[in-house]
Amino acid sequence: MAGRRRTWGTGAVGLVLLLPLAGCGGQPATDRARAEVQQVLDRRSAALLGHDERAYAATGTGAQYTRLRALPLAAWSYRVTGLRRTSSGATADADLRYRVAGYDKAPVDARRTLTLGRTADGTWYVTADRPAGKGGQQLWDQGTVTAVRGAHSLVLGTGRSAAGLRPFARLADRAVPAVSRAWGTEWTGRVVILVPRSLAGMAALLGSPAADYRGIAAVTTGEAGGPGRAPADRVVVNPEAYEVLGDVGRQVVLTHETTHVATRAHTTAATPLWLSEGYADWVGYLGTGRTPADAAPELARAVRDGEVPEALPADEEFGFTGEPAKLARAYEGGWLACRMIAEQWGTARLGAFYRAVGPHGERAGAVEEALGTVLGTTLEEFTARWRAYVTTELG
Known part of the structure; x- marks a missing residue:
């Protein structure tokens, strides 16, 4: 563009060429648009945390609200890291940070790509929110989240009723005291379990091919050797392998994974x-x-x-x-x-x-x-x- 300015000089044509790149007061239009999109996402986050479905819908599609409303959130925020204008609106890159209440000591970080439209009066609104690139999905990307609380556990699932998730909570509530008896009590004494609807769903959460986990009943994600200020580990279940196990096998699996949660700081x-x-x-x-x-x-x-x-x-x-x-x-x-x-x-x-x-x-x-x-x-x-x-x- 600098070369074009030298070609055309500083007259009226040059001024016309510069106008699309600047907003009011000399602020570049892309910077202004990015700030406006950030404001929309801030309002969207506040509406989600405040359980205000109407305010959430005012910022764009409300489908995600329905999927998320059962998730007990202590924090939820986006930081826009990039914005690309399109013929119909824009695509934004953003870092999502959220905490599950009572479990996460630090936020979970997830890179997201958001698609935005724009009304005739220039108002931005969200039309889609999905994982960025080849990053792993979040549970709500796969459907409406159902939550079941146990005495020592939080079970989050998709494609299952609360009744279908309660057996996981019962087994987890037996696993936590068993692990504390063996390992000691210098850990949180709580566990988060994610139950997708299929092996493919498990693999999508982990960002890996399904073939990597075929026959594996569950895995635990977390920060090895963490300083104690980290998101809670997630036990991710492969329902296709888990459901063929007997009662003892299921208990062994959840106790095994809970042990990983307890020992994480020393691993x-x-x-x-x-x-x-x-x-x-x-x-x-x-x-x-x-x-x-x-x-x-x-x-x-x-x-x-x-x-x-x-x-x-x-x-x-x-x-x-x-x-x-x-x-x-x-x-x-x-x-x-x-x-x-x-x-x-x-x-x-x-x-x-x-x-x-x-x-x-x-x-x-x-x-x-x-x-x-x-x-x-x-x-x-x-x-x-x-x-x-x-x-x-x-x-």
């Missing part, structure tokens, strides 16, 4: 997956009466075939996209390692060992140091002891 890059997943399984199976042969069928089959693992499961063995039997053996091996510690050193030492690994800061040497200081052994001795334990329990 860092230094913590190997055999420990974090094995400990969660150990807590999950407590009191179920399941024997090693019951709980570790794939590893038992390998042991009977003379294939006792040489080393503790490596992180890559826990990949959801790998061979299902290999993944199962990894989980089972981690569980038996933690079960062995609890039996041979005591449950208090198991918890102390877990807590000692995380603060190391990096993976190298973390387990070795904790084995020495907490259990009084070396990695080589521990591995040999674990291999013998696996052989005895599963042979």
Whole structure:
């Protein structure tokens, strides 16, 4: 545009060319439009928090209000980060920050793309609000959210009635005290569970292909090693895998995932997956009466075939996209390692060992140091002891 100004000079034609780029008082039109859109989103957020459906509808489509009104919100706000004018209005990039009341200590951050129209008198209004780019969906993107509160839990679902969600709350309310008995009470003692209508819905929430989670009953999202000022972890259920489980299996799954919530602050890059997943399984199976042969069928089959693992499961063995039997053996091996510690050193030492690994800061040497200081052994001795334990329990 500067080149065009030099071509045409500073006369009337040049002035006409500059007018579309400036608003009143010299403010660029795009900046003014961005400020106006921000004001609309501010009013929209205030209406949502104030449960004012009429005021919300005045800012654009009201469909999202219906989807969101059951979600207990402590905060909700947008920050416009970019605006692109279109022939029919504009497209805005925005950062959404929200907190679920009673659970999130810090806001959840989500990048959103909003489509806006404009009335004849220049008023902006929202016509669509969706995840930006390839980012994961939020639960309300999949339909109207239903909320069920338990004594220690909040269950949020789509495509299900409150009656269909209450069993999740009951299981979670049993899981939380069980985890506190094993781990201690220095955690929130509450859990948020998201129940989409399908495996595809679960994958969309996590921003990954559905194939990554086929056969996985649930996963937990959260900030590992967080300082305590972070959004609450979300336990995301795969209903297609979860619903084929029996009552004990469902309880084990939710207790396992709740253990991840409780241990999150002590789980860092230094913590190997055999420990974090094995400990969660150990807590999950407590009191179920399941024997090693019951709980570790794939590893038992390998042991009977003379294939006792040489080393503790490596992180890559826990990949959801790998061979299902290999993944199962990894989980089972981690569980038996933690079960062995609890039996041979005591449950208090198991918890102390877990807590000692995380603060190391990096993976190298973390387990070795904790084995020495907490259990009084070396990695080589521990591995040999674990291999013998696996052989005895599963042979």
